Each structure stands twice: as C-alpha cells, then as structure tokens.
Amino acid sequence: MDAEIELKLFIQQQDHDLLIKILNELPNSSPQGTKKLSNGYFDTTDLQLRRWDMGLRVRGFDDQLEQTIKTAGSVVGGIHSRPEYNVSIVQKVPDLSLFPNKIWPDKQNIAVINTALECIFETNFNRQTWHINVDDSIVEVALDIGEIIANGKIEPICELEFELLSGHASALLPLAIAVAQSVPLRLGKASKALRGYQLAGKSKPVATTPLDAMQPFSHDNAHSIQNLAMGLERWQLIEQRLAVTSTEQQTLLWVQLTECIEFLKHTVSLDTEKTHPLHTLFNHILETLPRVTPPDNSPTNAVPSEQLARLWRLPQYGQLQLALVNRLISAAK
Incomplete structure (x- = not known):
C-alpha cells in the first residue's frame, strides 16, 4: 500500500x-x-x-x-x-x-x-x-x-x-x-x-443554486483552524457553482464569494499584522471582485460570465488560496 x-x-x-x-x-x-x-x-x-x-x-x-x-x-x-x-x-x-x-x-x-x-x-x-x-x-x-x-x-x-x-x-x-x-x-x-x-451521469452534477447562508462562527483564535478550513471549503464550492451557472443566476453567488473571502480575511486578521503580505493579497482580490447586491424584486443585476475567467487570470487569486492552505496546514500541526 x-x-x-x-x-x-x-x-x-x-x-x-x-x-x-x-x-x-x-x-x-x-x-x-x-x-x-x-x-x-x-x-x-x-x-x-x-x-x-x-x-x-x-x-x-x-x-x-x-x-x-x-x-x-x-x-x-x-x-x-x-x-x-x-x-x-x-x-x-x-x-x-x-x-x-x-x-x-x-x-x-x-x-x-x-x-x-x-x-x-x-x-x-x-x-x-x-x-x-x-x-x-x-x-x-x-x-x-x-x-x-x-x-x-x-x-x-x-x-x-x-x-x-x-x-x-x-x-x-x-x-x-x-x-x-x-x-x-x-x-x-x-x-x-x-x-x-x-x-457519465453517475454522480450529481454541480449545483447552480447559491449555498445556504453562512452560519455565525466564533471569531476568536481558538477557532481559527476550523474557520480557515470551513472558509476554504466554501470558497471552492461557490467557485464551482459560478463556473456552471448562467450569467442571470450568478448575482447571489458573487455576493456569497465576497462574504466568504471577507470572513477569511477577518479570521486571519485576528493574529496577523495588517502589514503582512496576506492582507495585500486579500485586498487585491476583494477590490477585483464584482460589486453586486442581492436581488430583490428588481431585475437581476447580471455579472458578465467572463468575470470568473478574468479572476482566475490573476496570479494573486491562487497565491491567496495557497497561502491560506499553507497557514491551515501549519496551524493544524
């Protein structure tokens, strides 16, 4: 083995x-x-x-x-x-x-x-x-x-x-x-x-609906590992759905992605100086994300489907994900 x-x-x-x-x-x-x-x-x-x-x-x-x-x-x-x-x-x-x-x-x-x-x-x-x-x-x-x-x-x-x-x-x-x-x-x-x-049609396809709303989690150092793991998992799930969802249905998913990355930034900020390179990566990605509001009774605020592809072209996107995984693995030792 x-x-x-x-x-x-x-x-x-x-x-x-x-x-x-x-x-x-x-x-x-x-x-x-x-x-x-x-x-x-x-x-x-x-x-x-x-x-x-x-x-x-x-x-x-x-x-x-x-x-x-x-x-x-x-x-x-x-x-x-x-x-x-x-x-x-x-x-x-x-x-x-x-x-x-x-x-x-x-x-x-x-x-x-x-x-x-x-x-x-x-x-x-x-x-x-x-x-x-x-x-x-x-x-x-x-x-x-x-x-x-x-x-x-x-x-x-x-x-x-x-x-x-x-x-x-x-x-x-x-x-x-x-x-x-x-x-x-x-x-x-x-x-x-x-x-x-x-x-092959032997497994459920990737869902196109938004995820359930984030439940309130403790924002103290004792729960930072759980928060990092949960946030990274949620980030990837939202990304998967954005990749297969029509433009008209993406708005709430973009809102959830922004909330997720802001949640991760807050988790990291509990024990990291604001001058740490991680914050520069967070700020760059958050500034690049499309600014949308959750749809109500008004027409959907559509986001161009090319936005996700442009986001993936940013080196900082993967750099931030990998830096967070590295932090998670180090903290879990």
Whole structure:
C-alpha cells in the first residue's frame, strides 16, 4: 500500500509553455519526460465501489497495464491524502482478487462484484513530470493535459499535481507557492474521477443554486483552524457553482464569494499584522471582485460570465488560496 499525498491545482491551457519553463528552471528540478496515460475507471452499475468511497482504475502506459484502487481518504485545505493499492496486470479489465482482502468491507462477495464491473468513463492525457528536491523531500510535479470521455461527451483536463514521493508533506505548499508567483493557479477540488462520474451521469452534477447562508462562527483564535478550513471549503464550492451557472443566476453567488473571502480575511486578521503580505493579497482580490447586491424584486443585476475567467487570470487569486492552505496546514500541526 502507498499513501498518496498530493496537492491538486487547475491551470489554464494558455499558460502551458510558461509553466514548463518555470518547472524546468526551478532549483533542484529534474525533468522526467512525458508519458501518454490511458485510464479506464470501473464500477458496478449501482456504483458499489463508489458507495464504499473507493475508486478503481486500470491504467495503460509504456505497453504496461496497472490496476489501482484508492480507498477512503481525507482532504485538508487542498491537500488530498488517500491510501492506494497498485498491481501490475496483463489484461485491460481489473481483477479485484489481486488486492488485499483487508481493504474490503466484511461479508462482501468480492467475486460477484468483480463480474459486475464495467468501464464507466475514461481519461486520456499526456503527463509531463519533474522530480524536485525540497528540504530533504522529493516532490513529483505532474502536468496533465488531455480529456475525460464518457457517453460520447468530452471534458478537458488541464491540471497540475504536486505529489510527495518521500520526506514531509510540508514541502508541497512552498513549492506550489513558488510556482504560483509566475503562473496563475487555483485549488482543484474536483478530482478526475469525480468529474468523470459527473460526465457519465453517475454522480450529481454541480449545483447552480447559491449555498445556504453562512452560519455565525466564533471569531476568536481558538477557532481559527476550523474557520480557515470551513472558509476554504466554501470558497471552492461557490467557485464551482459560478463556473456552471448562467450569467442571470450568478448575482447571489458573487455576493456569497465576497462574504466568504471577507470572513477569511477577518479570521486571519485576528493574529496577523495588517502589514503582512496576506492582507495585500486579500485586498487585491476583494477590490477585483464584482460589486453586486442581492436581488430583490428588481431585475437581476447580471455579472458578465467572463468575470470568473478574468479572476482566475490573476496570479494573486491562487497565491491567496495557497497561502491560506499553507497557514491551515501549519496551524493544524
């Protein structure tokens, strides 16, 4: 078993060449080349594996095949941690009996589940990787460019992953923050697997309605970790909805995003001097957000849908998200 610890980020296709240049020039960077990866994600018709919070994949690369199952894990800020099991195979369909028996829930007939498996969706992409030494740790940085395919529908993949190969997880954030100084990045909440299930119609699509109103939270230092975690999670959920919501329905979501970022700023201000660089990032983003008011009985105050894309082009956007994740991880130690 391997414990996969990684930070997932979204990038924009137009930054592809610049990103490669930056990663090639980072101190202690060792380019590892590019591989073409073809992946089939398997489950039963009733999604038994997904209900167990498991993900099953068969990956093809360099004339090799490997089956991988990921079991239940956790996400803190933007850091994903999931146990995974990898087995080399010779066929393009998985064999669940090759995984350790201990991973399965008690009293389950795994042989029956194995015969019911089918390919739900595919992901095909080119992966360019670098190994980077950071403070006695080795981080693999992977740039994935390709597509998700399900039921004749296609969705692009343009992602950057920082995975810990050895050492300490604390090496991930400083490296990502260094890259974000030159290339616009943002936290990637939705994994390829989640996006694939959604594209295949096997998972609920991203909602387009505003989130429930924020409940009052304590604004003292004792609750700062909870507030940071809650605020970052809410930020990503609002962003997801803004990305799929029509222009006419976006107004309240923009209001909620502004409230969320102001909440995070207030949380940070409890133990941070106003001259701290974090406040400069907060102020820049808040000044850039569209100024809207919640709709009442008057016509909706529409915000151009291009506003979100322009926001994502700001380097400070991802820099602020990563700085907050770094602060959350440090405070949780």
